[in-house]
Amino acid sequence: MRFESFLRSIPLAVLGIAWAANVSAQERFSLFVPSAQPTVERLVKLAKIQDNDFVVDLGSGDGRIVLTAARSNPKVRGWGVDINENLVRQSNEEAKKQGVADRVQFYHRNVFDADIREVTVINMWLFPELMRLLRPKILAEARPGTRVLTHLFDMGSWQADEWDKEGGSGVGLWIVPARVEGYWTWQTALNGANFTHDAIMEQRFQMVEGITRAGNRRGVFQNVRLRGEDLAFSLEMTLDGVGLTRHEFAGKVNGDTIKGTVKVALPDGKNVDLPWAARRSTSTAHFRPTGVESK
Numbered sequence: 405m406r407f408e409s410f411l412r413s414i415p416l417a418v419l420g421i422a423w424a425a426n427v428s429a430q431e432r433f434s435l436f437v438p439s440a441q442p443t444v445e446r447l448v449k450l451a452k453i454q455d456n457d458f459v460v461d462l463g464s465g466d467g468r469i470v471l472t473a474a475r476s477n478p479k480v481r482g483w484g485v486d487i488n489e490n491l492v493r494q495s496n497e498e499a500k501k502q503g504v505a506d507r508v509q510f511y512h513r514n515v516f517d518a519d520i521r522e523v524t525v526i527n528m529w530l531f532p533e534l535m536r537l538l539r540p541k542i543l544a545e546a547r548p549g550t551r552v553l554t555h556l557f558d559m560g561s562w563q564a565d566e567w568d569k570e571g572g573s574g575v576g577l578w579i580v581p582a583r584v585e586g587y588w589t590w591q592t593a594l595n596g597a598n599f600t601h602d603a604i605m606e607q608r609f610q611m612v613e614g615i616t617r618a619g620n621r622r623g624v625f626q627n628v629r630l631r632g633e634d635l636a637f638s639l640e641m642t643l644d645g646v647g648l649t650r651h652e653f654a655g656k657v658n659g660d661t662i663k664g665t666v667k668v669a670l671p672d673g674k675n676v677d678l679p680w681a682a683r684r685s686t687s688t689a690h691f692r693p694t695g696v697e698s699k
Contacts, residue, residue: 467495549632
């Protein structure tokens with residue numbers, strides 16, 4: 405919740421000096437300038453605040469983002485952290501004035517020490533370098549599906565899931581993705597035969613690619629979509645004794661398991677709906693020898 409009109413009101417030379425000081429200092433920080441209330445409203449709207457959301461602001465300044473979210477829904481709770489003790493005190497006083505102090509608190513704390521494991525919405529608007537430094541913490545500690553929102557700046561090579569520029573300057577939304585990188589295996593039963601899939605997924609944030617092997621047949625995942633813990637993809641491959649099939653997988657990632665359903669379109673035009681349960685493996689049979697007799 406910092407740095408908005410600052411860019412327009414401070415000479416570039418002064419900004420350069422401040423930036424250099426931040427880069428060289430051991431303690432990273434961002435100068436506080438209150439976010440315009442219309443921008444705050446856009447952030448809250450983009451977050452799609454729901455009942456029982458837990459909203460936090462890393463670098464909360466005067467607290468207006470968390471306070472606005474709490475006013476928008478009486479079931480929302482939240483907190484903010486800021487390195488400026490005076491701003492923290494003012495924010496807690498404002499929470500009392502607005503009658504939300506039972507649901508909203510502010511703490512004098514370094515953003516790197518904030519516990520974000522149980523939150524559902526993270527707001528931050530800090531210098532780009534500081535946001536980049538916080539990115540690994542968010543990806544490692546926040547739960548899949550957590551919504552991350554910021555204004556004007558992005559998250560480096562982690563592309564936004566949504567970016568709204570209608571208000572003149574951009575506000576972005578990122579969904580923390582589940583970790584699916586690695587080896588996976590599952591079984592499906594079709595036409596009286598059991599097929600074991602040995603799959604490999606590669607991941608870069610929410611972007612995922614995958615391949616699988618069933619027997620000596622192989623296929624490439626298509627239309628892969630990972631949004632939080634929700635994973636979906638399609639797969640066309642020939643299965644021995646069945647023929648060319650099209651699979652539509654959809655499931656929820658929970659640590660080392662994925663559970664959901666797969667819809668299989670068979671060569672005769674029939675569709676079969678099956679449960680899908682995949683588990684993560686430390687090794688894979690995907691690379692076992694194929695042999696020159698394999699199709």
